[in-house]
Amino acid sequence: MKLSFYGADRSVTGSCHMVECAGKRVLIDCGLYQGSRELDEENSHPFGFDAASVDYVLLTHAHLDHCGRLPLLSKRGFQGEIITTAASRELARLVMLDAAHLHEQDVSYRARIAGRRASTNQIMAPLYSVADALRSFDHFGRPAVYDVPIELAAGVRATFINAGHILGSASIYLQLTEGSQQSTVLFSGDLGKSGGPLLRDPTKPPAAANVVMETTYGDRLHKPLGPSIEEFYDAVTNTFKGGGNVIVPTFALERAQELLYFINQGIDHDRLTKSTQVFVDSPMAISATEIMQHHLEGLKPEIAKRIQDGHDPFHFPGLHFTRESAESAALNMIPAGAIIMAGSGMCTGGRVRHHLKHNLWRPESSIVFVGYAASGTLARRIIDGAKEVNIFGEQIPVRARVYTINGFSAHADQAELLTWQKQTGAKRTFLVHGEEQTMRSFATLLGDTRVELPVPNQVFEL
Numbered sequence: 001m002k003l004s005f006y007g008a009d010r011s012v013t014g015s016c017h018m019v020e021c022a023g024k025r026v027l028i029d030c031g032l033y034q035g036s037r038e039l040d041e042e043n044s045h046p047f048g049f050d051a052a053s054v055d056y057v058l059l060t061h062a063h064l065d066h067c068g069r070l071p072l073l074s075k076r077g078f079q080g081e082i083i084t085t086a087a088s089r090e091l092a093r094l095v096m097l098d099a100a101h102l103h104e105q106d107v108s109y110r111a112r113i114a115g116r117r118a119s120t121n122q123i124m125a126p127l128y129s130v131a132d133a134l135r136s137f138d139h140f141g142r143p144a145v146y147d148v149p150i151e152l153a154a155g156v157r158a159t160f161i162n163a164g165h166i167l168g169s170a171s172i173y174l175q176l177t178e179g180s181q182q183s184t185v186l187f188s189g190d191l192g193k194s195g196g197p198l199l200r201d202p203t204k205p206p207a208a209a210n211v212v213m214e215t216t217y218g219d220r221l222h223k224p225l226g227p228s229i230e231e232f233y234d235a236v237t238n239t240f241k242g243g244g245n246v247i248v249p250t251f252a253l254e255r256a257q258e259l260l261y262f263i264n265q266g267i268d269h270d271r272l273t274k275s276t277q278v279f280v281d282s283p284m285a286i287s288a289t290e291i292m293q294h295h296l297e298g299l300k301p302e303i304a305k306r307i308q309d310g311h312d313p314f315h316f317p318g319l320h321f322t323r324e325s326a327e328s329a330a331l332n333m334i335p336a337g338a339i340i341m342a343g344s345g346m347c348t349g350g351r352v353r354h355h356l357k358h359n360l361w362r363p364e365s366s367i368v369f370v371g372y373a374a375s376g377t378l379a380r381r382i383i384d385g386a387k388e389v390n391i392f393g394e395q396i397p398v399r400a401r402v403y404t405i406n407g408f409s410a411h412a413d414q415a416e417l418l419t420w421q422k423q424t425g426a427k428r429t430f431l432v433h434g435e436e437q438t439m440r441s442f443a444t445l446l447g448d449t450r451v452e453l454p455v456p457n458q459v460f461e462l
């Protein structure tokens, strides 16, 4: 029985872990490395295992840093079954297709530049194509239902447990038997927090001998949600008074829907004007909003009931969805009075970079960050106070007001992570999905458990 690590080791992205038991190889997540050019390059490196030898992939949730290398896995010979919840399956397809599309776009952009410089000796290929992503969909098998165990093979049983992080998200509990040896491993996936507006609260984890847990916010406490919402309303009101726009780099899954919900509430309670104009400039966020309304099982009962009764908790008169890129470009002409939500949340790509280019230099505009920004990303540079940033080869001065509102986070904070770990009673705790410094400070808070900080390709006996 072995547990090995192939991503998000002493770093935040690229989640990929493997359990070997009873002759089966089970991968938990196969995510993309994201954040910097070096990390981007990491994605094309060998996995550290033979893709064809993997029997199952259990997917915790649909964020790109958890599912983004699945098309590559199938391109490199994976023939097994991918198991995840029905909602994650729909969202992961969306996310993987979007990523494939961006890889293709990036290659054709670089090929055009190379062509102009007449340096055609470079062979360029995307990490994976849209066709590769489509082929990987064929591997999605049985849907997982929360709390219902699935027998993967004799000796390997998996149970998905609601993690409350994004729609469909799960922690995965493995019960393993090999000969006379028995063990349990609980993978946290990304853990959400209780008390959010839309999603059901995370389920209390079962007891497990071993846990593999995320530590994104292992060194920080979040501000409470209530003051964060007020801060957001104030940022919008002040910016509009000053004659600017509010740019919100948004994670398309969850955060976009949560913000729409809060804006709607703000209008209902007169914290925002009835005429507030909001542009959701992200085809993925638009689709994710639709998907959410079809998966009521993941939502708070009162929200699910409102949707069942025919109300749309995300809609208000000033809301505009811009799917087409021409519509997106037209938003650059708006001088003031608009909230523009666009991806990617960490500003590593996507339409938000255009909106930043047109608004960052304007003192009357605001940039409101509402999510995690990994080090090395454009979002992080702006948050850390860069005076100037490079966007599309142009130096843009940062004159807009920058807000970082972390109470919206879809991740558990230090206190919630500690509670979760305690509830598992784990004898051994493997820390992943965090910056190394964060892991080390989190490790000092853990009580009676053996703490491991795996490095890539490290293998442990269970």
Ligand SMILES: [Zn+2]
Residues within 6 Å of the ligand: 061, 063, 165, 190
């Ligand atoms: Zn996540």
